[in-house]
Amino acid sequence: xxxxxxxxxxxxxxxxxxxxxxxxxxxxxxxxxxxxxxxxxxxxxxxxxxxxxxxxxxxxxxxxxxxxxxxxxxxxxxxxxxxxxxxxxxxxxxxxxxxxxxxxxxxxxxxxxxxxxxxxxxxxxxxxxxxxxxxxxxxxxxxxxxxxxxxxxxxxxxxxxxxxxxxxxxxxxxxxxxxxxxxxxxxxxxxxxxxxxxxxxxxxxxxxxxxx
Amino acid sequence: xxxxxxxxxxxxxxxxxxxxxxxxxxxxxxxxxxxxxxxxxxxxxxxxxxxxxxxxxxxxxxxxxxxxxxxxxxxxxxxxxxxxxxxxxxxxxxxxxxxxxxxxxxxxxxxxxxxxxxxxxxxxxxxxxxxxxxxxxxxxxxxxxxxxxxxxxxxxxxxxxxxxxxxxxxxxxxxxxxxxxxxxxxxxxxxxxxxxxxxxxxxxxxxxxxxx
DNA sequence: TAGATTGTTAATCGATTAACAATC
DNA sequence: TAGATTGTTAATCGATTAACAATC
Numbered sequence: 001x002x003x004x005x006x007x008x009x010x011x012x013x014x015x016x017x018x019x020x021x022x023x024x025x026x027x028x029x030x031x032x033x034x035x036x037x038x039x040x041x042x043x044x045x046x047x048x049x050x051x052x053x054x055x056x057x058x059x060x061x062x063x064x065x066x067x068x069x070x071x072x073x074x075x076x077x078x079x080x081x082x083x084x085x086x087x088x089x090x091x092x093x094x095x096x097x098x099x100x101x102x103x104x105x106x107x108x109x110x111x112x113x114x115x116x117x118x119x120x121x122x123x124x125x126x127x128x129x130x131x132x133x134x135x136x137x138x139x140x141x142x143x144x145x146x147x148x149x150x151x152x153x154x155x156x157x158x159x160x161x162x163x164x165x166x167x168x169x170x171x172x173x174x175x176x177x178x179x180x181x182x183x184x185x186x187x188x189x190x191x192x193x194x195x196x197x198x199x200x201x202x203x204x205x206x207x208x209x210x211x212x
Numbered sequence: 213x214x215x216x217x218x219x220x221x222x223x224x225x226x227x228x229x230x231x232x233x234x235x236x237x238x239x240x241x242x243x244x245x246x247x248x249x250x251x252x253x254x255x256x257x258x259x260x261x262x263x264x265x266x267x268x269x270x271x272x273x274x275x276x277x278x279x280x281x282x283x284x285x286x287x288x289x290x291x292x293x294x295x296x297x298x299x300x301x302x303x304x305x306x307x308x309x310x311x312x313x314x315x316x317x318x319x320x321x322x323x324x325x326x327x328x329x330x331x332x333x334x335x336x337x338x339x340x341x342x343x344x345x346x347x348x349x350x351x352x353x354x355x356x357x358x359x360x361x362x363x364x365x366x367x368x369x370x371x372x373x374x375x376x377x378x379x380x381x382x383x384x385x386x387x388x389x390x391x392x393x394x395x396x397x398x399x400x401x402x403x404x405x406x407x408x409x410x411x412x413x414x415x416x417x418x419x420x421x422x423x424x
Numbered sequence: 425t426a427g428a429t430t431g432t433t434a435a436t437c438g439a440t441t442a443a444c445a446a447t448c
Numbered sequence: 449t450a451g452a453t454t455g456t457t458a459a460t461c462g463a464t465t466a467a468c469a470a471t472c
Contacts, residue, residue, distance in 0.1 A: 008423055009463070011414055015407035019389065033429060045429090046465050053431060061430040062472040078410050079417030097309035098405075103389065109409055147416065148409075171416040173409060177231065177315065189412035189422065191405065193310075195227035197321055197360075197385060198290050200401035202223055204359065204383040205291030210401065211220055221439070245453060257453090258441050265455060273454040274448040 010051050014078060016041065017051070021071035033064035042211075084109045085146050086173075089161055090153030091116045091131055094175060098152060099126055109148070113140055117157075134161075141168060151176055162186070222263050226290060228253065229263070233283035245276035254423075296321045297358050298385075301373055302365030303328040303343055306387060310364060311338055321360070325352055329369075346373075353380060363388055374398070 020041055024032060034045040034052075041048075052058055052070070055077050059065045075081055086109055088099050099111055116122060117134040124131050132140070140146070148171040151158050158176035165186070172188045174180055177195075182188050203210050232253055236244060246257040246264075253260075264270055264282070267289050271277045287293055298321055300311050311326055328334060329346040336343050344352065352358070360383040363370050370388035377398070384400045386392055389407075394400050415422050 006418070006420070007463070011411060011420070011422065014414060015404070015410035018410065019404075019407065035429080044465060046467095047463090049429095049431065050464075057431065059430050060472060061470070062428045064429065077414065079413040080410065084413055084416075093309035093312040097305035100305040101405075103406060104409065107406065107410070109413075148412065171412045173412055187412065187415045187419070187421070189408055189415065191403075191408050192227070192231075193313075193403065194315060194319065195231065196401055196403050197316065198227035198230065198292065198319075199223060200360065200383045200385055200399065201291040201296055201321075202226060202289065203399045203401065204296075206218070207399070208218070208223070209399070210223065219439070247453080256441060258443095259439090261453095261455065262440075269455065271454050272448060273446070274452045276453065 006054055010054055013043075013051060014074060017048075018071065018074045018078060018080075021067055021074065024067045025071055029067050031064050032067055034059070036064070080108050082108065084148055085112050085144070086110060086148040086150055087113045087115065087137070087140065087146050088150040088152060089115045089134065089137065090151060090157070091118075091121050091126065092152060092154075095150075095152035096126055098150060098175075099129070111150075112144060112146065115140075137161075138164065138166065141165070141170075147171055148173055151180075218266055222266055225255075225263060226286060229260075230283065230286045230290060230292075233279055233286065236279045237283055241279050243276050244279055246271070248276070292320050294320065296360055297324050297356070298322060298360040298362055299325045299327065299349070299352065299358050300362040300364060301327045301346065301349065302363060302369070303330075303333050303338065304364060304366075307362075307364035308338055310362060310387075311341070323362075324356060324358065327352075349373075350376065350378065353377070353382075359383055360385055363392075 020037065034048045038045040038048055049059075056073060058070050058073050088095055088111055091099070091114060095114075099114055104110070111129060113132060114126060114129045115132050115134045115137050121131050122133050149165070150173045151161060152175045153161060155176040155178040158174065158178060159180060162172060162180050162182070167185060169185045170187070172180065172182075172186055174188055174190045175193070177192055179190065180188055199210065202208065232249065246260045250257040250260055261271075268285060270282050270285050300307055300323055303311070303326060307326075311323055316322075323341060325344060326338065326341045327344050327346045327349050333343050334345050361377070362385045363373060364387045365373060367388040367390040370386065370390060371392060374384060374392050374394070379397060381397045382399070384392065384394075384398055386400055386402045387405070389404055391402065392400055411422065414420065
């Protein structure tokens with residue numbers, strides 16, 4: 001499927017395209033040109049066409065792009081044309097908030113189980129999920145089809161959990177403020193909130209607008 | 213103070229340098245060369261030296277960098293050599309989690325007030341903060357020195373709040389999954405969790421390792 | 425058909441890497 | 449002094465922008 005090597009910069013922009021196209025679709029917009037989209041998103045039309053053509057020829061000369069079709073193609077490219085099964089580990093404040101947020105399910109990202117090591121939490125329910133003992137994580141992964149493990153544990157615990165995951169192919173959505181040591185089969189995406197806040201602080205101090 | 217134009221790529225890396233240097237400092241490491249740091253962080257030594265020299269000459273030939281000194285300089289560059297006063301708007305799951313997280317205060321980012329529009333929340337306490345009515349936000353900003361407004365409201369409400377902030381100079385840490393329309397004086401940093409999750413999905417599907 | 429807009433090649437710009445003189 | 453490692457210039461690489469033929 002892959003032909004060219006897709007750059008990190010393009011991958012970073014893809015979900016944003018998806019969001020804009022979803023919004024347009026919701027507003028019943030049927031077609032859009034790269035020019036129009038570029039003005040909406042603050043990019044150049046050239047860049048949009050280059051980006052999209054990494055993945056196929058989605059447009060029509062003289063017409064532009066069909067919003068719904070393009071959205072659907074990007075959806076596929078992003079691997080969102082299927083259910084992504086997730087489990088969450090670590091039910092502190094952030095873990096609970098992520099688990100309770102209902103914006104992911106609509107995009108096909110569904111929480112199937114939640115784990116913690118704190119005995120006072122185990123057995124309690126959040127939403128419709130009963131909190132399980134972290135010890136049961138591997139057993140659960142053996143018997144269920146899990147795509148993504150969400151790590152909302154303290155940074156001291158994160159690497160141990162990753163190391164305990166065996167040889168499985170998994171995505172790790174890491175909220176611990178550290179860089180995990182991975183291995184083949186693991187795909188790690190970091191959400192480093194503190195670093196985002198520091199960038200804001202930098203931009204504030206230096207009056208620097210950050211281009212998306 | 214600014215001489216060269218600092219690129220977005222450099223700014224994105226700065227907080228990560230700060231994190232690694234903080235970790236090294238905690239481990240009592242006194243000095244480090246760009247070579248050593250590059251191996252630790254998965255960058256090239258060249259890039260590290262280039263990055264740092266945007267802000268000054270922090271090293272010593274034949275020696276490398278003093279960890280504590282370099283950390284402190286980057287801290288200043290990031291605008292973290294002072295207290296950053298924050299208020300939070302929107303006490304849903306995520307807002308409460310962010311407010312309760314105690315990792316920001318240690319870096320000088322301190323929550324001074326929290327606002328919501330839901331009458332059942334107003335007046336209750338989270339941590340040591342009493343939730344205030346969102347109507348009082350402007351009054352509060354008039355009488356207090358606030359640097360950063362954290363927006364953890366639904367996307368339908370986010371732009372209205374931004375528009376209501378008047379002419380003030382503020383940083384906006386935006387968790388709503390939309391791009392805010394800013395104005396001079398506002399510095400916006402977005403945390404788009406859904407987009408991060410989609411990137412993970414993409415990388416999973418395409419077996420793509422994302423270089424930090 | 426004429427006008428619009430794509431897909432794509434070529435040109436430009438900027439970021440990363442390599443190399444090395446300066447110097448601790 | 450000899451060895452190490454910086455700061456910085458030059459070379460390379462890659463990403464963005466511009467241009468335009470193809471074509472709806």
